[in-house]
Amino acid sequence: MKRKISSLPNDRPLIAPSILAANFAKLGDELAAAEDAGADIVHLDVMDGHFVPNITIGPPVVSSLRKCSNLPFDVHLMISNPLKYVRPFADAGADHITFHVEADDDPDQVFEEIALAGCSAGICVKPATPAEEIIHWLRKTDMVLVMTVEPGFGGQKFMGDMLPKIRTIRDYILKYKLRTHVEVDGGIDAGTVKQVSSAGANVMVAGTSVFRSPLGYKGAVAKIRENAGGPA
Ligand code: DX5
Numbered sequence: 001m002k003r004k005i006s007s008l009p010n011d012r013p014l015i016a017p018s019i020l021a022a023n024f025a026k027l028g029d030e031l032a033a034a035e036d037a038g039a040d041i042v043h044l045d046v047m048d049g050h051f052v053p054n055i056t057i058g059p060p061v062v063s064s065l066r067k068c069s070n071l072p073f074d075v076h077l078m079i080s081n082p083l084k085y086v087r088p089f090a091d092a093g094a095d096h097i098t099f100h101v102e103a104d105d106d107p108d109q110v111f112e113e114i115a116l117a118g119c120s121a122g123i124c125v126k127p128a129t130p131a132e133e134i135i136h137w138l139r140k141t142d143m144v145l146v147m148t149v150e151p152g153f154g155g156q157k158f159m160g161d162m163l164p165k166i167r168t169i170r171d172y173i174l175k176y177k178l179r180t181h182v183e184v185d186g187g188i189d190a191g192t193v194k195q196v197s198s199a200g201a202n203v204m205v206a207g208t209s210v211f212r213s214p215l216g217y218k219g220a221v222a223k224i225r226e227n228a229g230g231p232a
């Protein structure tokens with residue numbers, strides 16, 4: 001049974017550790033540790049070496065990881081032909097699938113394919129893409145993902161100039177009385193989370209700031225949640 005992102009609460013911040021910063025030699029253990037640490041969602045970055053200049057994981061890895069965690073799997077497709085890969089990732093265990101509006105497939109078709117595959121759907125904008133590019137699809141979207149770094153690599157510096165875009169998207173969601181989650185990804189830590197949270201984000205992807213934190217995973221997740229205004 002899929003755990004769609006649309007079924008998660010949107011009245012408190014949700015923390016989504018990105019396994020890109022985890023130890024790839026023991027990913028299953030890392031996932032279990034993130035779950036123990038209080039993570040709400042697991043964020044899985046899929047890169048194809050074409051849409052972005054890096055290559056990460058494919059469906060076989062997601063399928064193996066599925067056995068190591070009960071948390072919802074939020075699969076972020078940074079790939080050129082998302083339509084072709086929706087079904088393989090859904091079959092491998094994705095609960096939620098996000099694709100980029102800049103990818104070359106028709107978003108309406110990708111949304112349809114994600115729905116047919118039984119997952120919730122997300123649309124993502126790179127830093128250079130304005131909020132207006134995704135407003136047309138807001139009603140079909142369970143979660144909008146605003147990149148706060150250039151997609152491709154973990155450990156980059158948070159781009160503060162993305163804050164107005166987060167605000168614009170949150171304002172549209174409020175205006176149309178939608179339940180859409182707003183997720184941010186890139187350079188999110190206990191400091192920057194305050195800014196994105198005030199701007200209207202409620203789902204915080206955090207790679208480096210969780211998996212490489214001196215506080216340990218539990219301490220890191222708790223601190224990010226607290227600074228996002230969530231319950232202790
Ligand atoms: C970047 C990825 C991010 C990345 C974030 O393209 O989409 O999910 O893992 O990493 P940090 O949190 O280290 O910036």
Ligand code: ZN
Pocket residue numbers: 018043044045076185205
């Ligand atoms: Zn990501």
